[in-house]
Amino acid sequence: MTEVHIIGSGETKFGEMWDRSLRELAVEAGLKAVEDAGIYSRDIGILYGSSSLAGTLNLQNDIGSLLADFSGIASNGIPAVRIESSSSSGAAAVREAYLAIRSGEYDVAMVGGVEKMTDIYGSEILDIVGTTLDREWETFFGGTPAAMAAISARKYMHDFKVGKEAMSMISVNDHANASKNPNAHYRNKITLEAAMKSTPVADPLNLMDCSPISDGAAALILASEKFARSVGKDGVRIKSSAIAQDYLALHSRDSIYTLNSTILAGKTAFEKAGLKHSDVSFVELHDSYSIYGLMELEDLGFCKKGKASELVMDDIGLTSSLPVNPSGGLKAKGNPMGATGVGQFVEGYLQIRGKAGERQVKNASTGLLHSMSGTGSTSVVHILGGA
């Protein structure tokens, strides 16, 4: 089986972009990636579009075709399908592209993730993001993504005697890193005090614990080793790819602060890569809500269960032994859902080639990317580099 390399990436700015449409965002990211890879559109063998909510948010489905059409390659007739797995759609789409190349069926695959979220006003967006939960048995009764995360957070804080500052610290770190990322939704730094005192959303979570509603798109070009060599590109290798599943609804799980899908995907990704935790130079975590940042560090095996607060309160900054979310994470880089997981790869690709500018992690050779659906129904883990 061939190795799979990322040979190009592109993304739009993440944020509230009132003047940009779904297709404009998607095409901008896609063209940037093609340009960055230095390939021609005729080189692309297959295209995977990802969007979590476009069907409900923008009343537009068939994101694969939309992307192919407005990137000007519809007449090439290449396959272009949409991958949807809620908030991990982007990472799941990259995984499909990885498998398509790894199998030998295609030499070059394009992935384009997009979400245009600010066309919906007021609290109606909660009805739409609520579709990532179990509609009949969570959302029906008043469940929202923030509320479900808050329910996990309260029990976590109680059982492990962890204060709120550990969660807030995840957001403080995200904002500090995003201040160095020109594509981030929020570029302001926040203090721990401000993070702890912000507007309540779902107690104990407040506004500073919750990722924003963002517009944005991100795209990648993946290639086989043979193709990458033929165009003189080293790129960044996708060392391993893993995905795992858990119950859809939080109430069906044995533990409400243990992400079984993350444990399984993480374990598989490390095994397939033949790497140890100490080999990892940085991680990008799916911290849609700050509590998940803590749970994920534990369930990925970077510390013991209930002990992430020690790691986080010590140091997770760019110069620490385990830099978390150098991109700014979901809280501050932003969370345009179908683009979020693809955006993590854009960051990984920049970091490992030493092109991440002000937020560059020193000697970044190996990155772990973690993406997740809803409250943890699906987790996708990739390890990049590993040289």
Add this chain to the structure above:
Amino acid sequence: MGELSSVWRESSHRYRLVAHGCGNCKAVYFPPRDICPKCHRDSIGKMKEMELSGRGKIESFTVVHDVPPAFIRQRPYVLALIRLDEGPTLTAQVVDCDPSEVALGKRVRSVFRRVREDGKSGIIQYGYKFVLE
């Protein structure tokens, strides 16, 4: 969006807390399931309806301030995970109390209430909520 048939379809489970019990391993599932995740194919055709007592305790909870449109008149509300005495855990509101009275481990019982109100269609949907015992 056309909710009428879905409201009607789930109503016995939402109105009377009807669970499914696995005839193979005796595990009880609410929300009801047609397949037991422990017994898989050995449970096919052996899942039996059973009514729950509606009594249990609070596993965890939150006070929701940022609420979807169908819940605006209830803001803020307490949403909890409730572990029922028969075993399963469900997600429901805890009502008729001040949020400060709600705590982990407290005993609750189910009541039949208006759950949500769709502003556009005017449809009112009913189901279970819980009160402190």
